[in-house]
Amino acid sequence: MTEAKAASIPLAVEFTGGLELLFSNQRKHKIAIPSKKPDGEPSNVGDLISWLCDNLIKDPRKEMFVLDDSVRPGILVLINDADWELEGEDKYELQPNDEIVFVSTLHGG
Amino acid sequence: MYQTSEIDANIARLRQQIAGTEAHLRQLKVQLSRAEQQAKEAHDLGQTYDGGHPVEWQAETLAALSQKIGSSSRLHEDGIPATTPQHSGEPLLLSSGDVSSPSSKGRWPLSTEEYRRYGRQLILHEVGLQGQLRLKSAKVLVVGVGGLGCPAAAYLAGAGVGTLGLVDGDTVEVSNLHRQILHSTNTIGIGKVDSAVDYLNGLNSLVNLIPHRAHLTPQTALEIISSYDAVLDCTDHPTSRYLISDACVLLGKPLVSASALRTEGQLMALNMPPKPPGDASGGPCYRCVFPKPPPAESVVSCGEGGIVGPVVGVMGVLQALETIKIIATGTVDRADSNGKTSEMHSKANEAPAPASPSLLLFSAFSSPPFRSVRLRLRRTNCASCSAQATITEASLTSGSLDYVAFCGVTSPLDILAPHERIGASEYSKLYRSSPHILLDVREPVHFELSSLPGAINLPWSECVAKPGEALLQDVERLTQGREDEGRDVLVVCRLGNDSQLAVAKLKQAGWQGAVKDLRGGLRAWRQEVDPDWPDY
Numbered sequence: 335m336t337e338a339k340a341a342s343i344p345l346a347v348e349f350t351g352g353l354e355l356l357f358s359n360q361r362k363h364k365i366a367i368p369s370k371k372p373d374g375e376p377s378n379v380g381d382l383i384s385w386l387c388d389n390l391i392k393d394p395r396k397e398m399f400v401l402d403d404s405v406r407p408g409i410l411v412l413i414n415d416a417d418w419e420l421e422g423e424d425k426y427e428l429q430p431n432d433e434i435v436f437v438s439t440l441h442g443g
Numbered sequence: 444m445y446q447t448s449e450i451d452a453n454i455a456r457l458r459q460q461i462a463g464t465e466a467h468l469r470q471l472k473v474q475l476s477r478a479e480q481q482a483k484e485a486h487d488l489g490q491t492y493d494g495g496h497p498v499e500w501q502a503e504t505l506a507a508l509s510q511k512i513g514s515s516s517r518l519h520e521d522g523i524p525a526t527t528p529q530h531s532g533e534p535l536l537l538s539s540g541d542v543s544s545p546s547s548k549g550r551w552p553l554s555t556e557e558y559r560r561y562g563r564q565l566i567l568h569e570v571g572l573q574g575q576l577r578l579k580s581a582k583v584l585v586v587g588v589g590g591l592g593c594p595a596a597a598y599l600a601g602a603g604v605g606t607l608g609l610v611d612g613d614t615v616e617v618s619n620l621h622r623q624i625l626h627s628t629n630t631i632g633i634g635k636v637d638s639a640v641d642y643l644n645g646l647n648s649l650v651n652l653i654p655h656r657a658h659l660t661p662q663t664a665l666e667i668i669s670s671y672d673a674v675l676d677c678t679d680h681p682t683s684r685y686l687i688s689d690a691c692v693l694l695g696k697p698l699v700s701a702s703a704l705r706t707e708g709q710l711m712a713l714n715m716p717p718k719p720p721g722d723a724s725g726g727p728c729y730r731c732v733f734p735k736p737p738p739a740e741s742v743v744s745c746g747e748g749g750i751v752g753p754v755v756g757v758m759g760v761l762q763a764l765e766t767i768k769i770i771a772t773g774t775v776d777r778a779d780s781n782g783k784t785s786e787m788h789s790k791a792n793e794a795p796a797p798a799s800p801s802l803l804l805f806s807a808f809s810s811p812p813f814r815s816v817r818l819r820l821r822r823t824n825c826a827s828c829s830a831q832a833t834i835t836e837a838s839l840t841s842g843s844l845d846y847v848a849f850c851g852v853t854s855p856l857d858i859l860a861p862h863e864r865i866g867a868s869e870y871s872k873l874y875r876s877s878p879h880i881l882l883d884v885r886e887p888v889h890f891e892l893s894s895l896p897g898a899i900n901l902p903w904s905e906c907v908a909k910p911g912e913a914l915l916q917d918v919e920r921l922t923q924g925r926e927d928e929g930r931d932v933l934v935v936c937r938l939g940n941d942s943q944l945a946v947a948k949l950k951q952a953g954w955q956g957a958v959k960d961l962r963g964g965l966r967a968w969r970q971e972v973d974p975d976w977p978d979y
């Protein structure tokens with residue numbers, strides 16, 4: 335049990351701006367993903383995105399979330415309330431209880 | 444039957460337009476008689492008190508008398524002020540030389556009316572006299588007079604922004620009115636800019652309103668924006684958002700950008716401070732935040748996705764607030780003769796605040812509803828605001844930048860063979876006579892609004908992620924006890940897109956029976972068969 339806990343990293347993930355429609359129409363998800371990649375390196379946000387595509391997305395239109403191995407244009411990734419570009423983008427190493435928000439930009443007005 | 448209804452609809456529309464125009468005429472007549480009455484009073488006052496009435500009193504009395512004058516807007520050309528600005532503080536109705544006005548001679552920095560009108564904000568140190576004078580001398584452009592632009596323009600005019608430009612090429616529709624608060628039932632069919640000018644004149648005739656009755660284009664954007672000090676992006680599509688941002692960077696204008704959809708909104712101040720391209724201390728532009736446009740099929744309009752009125756209203760009000768903050772604090776000054784906005788140095792020793800860009804997220808049904816997040820600074824390879832910028836005034840005005848192509852266009856979905864589809868008129872002849880399963884794949888909220896008799900609701904959003912097997916089981920379960928309807932399926936949706944996907948999926952899963960979709964969805968049904976079908 336403790337081993338299993340050590341092997342995974344708890345995260346709070348949120349989808350907004352319509353992205354929640356791809357994830358069972360649920361905005362907030364409490365998840366735990368493997369804390370290390372197969373090669374032993376700590377998991378980063380890029381790994382989280384892959385994990386979400388393999389495990390959490392319900393809609394078959396995955397291209398509305400990822401395109402060319404990253405989030406599609408028009409989606410901002412926020413790591414603890416900051417643009418992920420301030421934190422190293424997909425290379426940011428996940429810490430327990432990090433809050434990762436995926437925001438689809440809106441255009442209506 | 445159909446033709447009669449169409450004529451009826453036309454008559455109703457014409458009646459509505461006549462009513463709207465008559466209402467406007469009545470309004471103008473009221474304004475005229477009010478103005479005539481005030482002119483008479485002013486004249487009488489001048490006669491009665493000539494020489495005996497203290498100069499200060501005369502000015503104040505006349506200023507009070509002149510408060511309610513509005514003016515018509517439609518007589519004015521595009522780009523030309525729609526009101527006569529009365530900024531000097533001179534009483535409106537005095538012919539020159541009758542009475543000398545103390546305020547016009549600079550006894551007080553604002554007119555009598557201005558003190559009264561803006562008193563509640565004048566006594567705040569965040570605004571104060573200097574802030575009010577800056578607002579008065581500021582020129583602000585609101586691009587898009589819809590759900591964001593209406594509340595934004597109302598608050599900017601209310602606050603006494605001296606010159607307010609309004610850009611929009613659309614006309615008012617009844618479906619705008621639940622959120623676009625400057626328009627009214629009487630202005631349906633009228634240009635949004637004219638409708639807004641009417642309202643804003645009534646709200647505050649001291650504001651110099653400038654109508655621009657067309658959508659912004661790459662050819663017109665620079666010329667229009669250059670004569671303003673700050674810009675609000677209140678538009679509803681990525682093409683205009685990139686265009687406005689590029690133009691603001693080239694001209695050195697701060698840009699307050701907002702958007703809204705369904706129950707959510709987003710707000711950013713961009714190019715703030717508005718430094719020249721290549722100056723890393725300037726605020727990021729729209730391209731810094733979104734270097735690549737979203738796929739066209741991910742762009743959802745308020746018409747398609749829906750919008751809660753106060754949600755977009757909140758965002759428009761926040762845009763006005765952000766603009767008032769930028770102007771009143773003296774962060775940017777008026778445009779100089781070259782159209783560039785220079786930074787204000789009135790706070791002599793204060794260095795201009797460095798860029799600390801943020802994005803405000805509003806989600807009306809979440810708790811907490813607001814979240815502010817830090818954004819990146821300028822991108823060193825930004826196509827618009829970096830030292831390597833490729834977007835220039837020339838590339839913009841020459842039309843070589845194709846924003847529509849850049850953002851992409853969606854072509855209507857067309858994945859079925861012609862024999863797999865049926866037109867609305869054809870279906871109207873068959874739907875009572877030939878037994879079939881009628882599957883409506885819209886969301887339950889749509890289905891609840893109106894549905895065809897006997898239709899079964901199976902939302903596509905629930906089917907889309909399911910394996911084909913499960914979808915077949917769903918249809919079997921929903922059609923139990925309705926065996927007399929046979930095995931043929933007709934799929935309908937709102938516009939005829941999801942219905943095609945559902946037909947393809949049912950066929951692929953191996954449904955035993957013919958499967959077709961209603962071409963053009965229930966919109967085509969309304970247009971071709973049943974004009975009373977709810978239009979939402």
Ligand SMILES: [Zn+2]
Nearest residue numbers: 728731825828
């Ligand atoms: Zn930029």
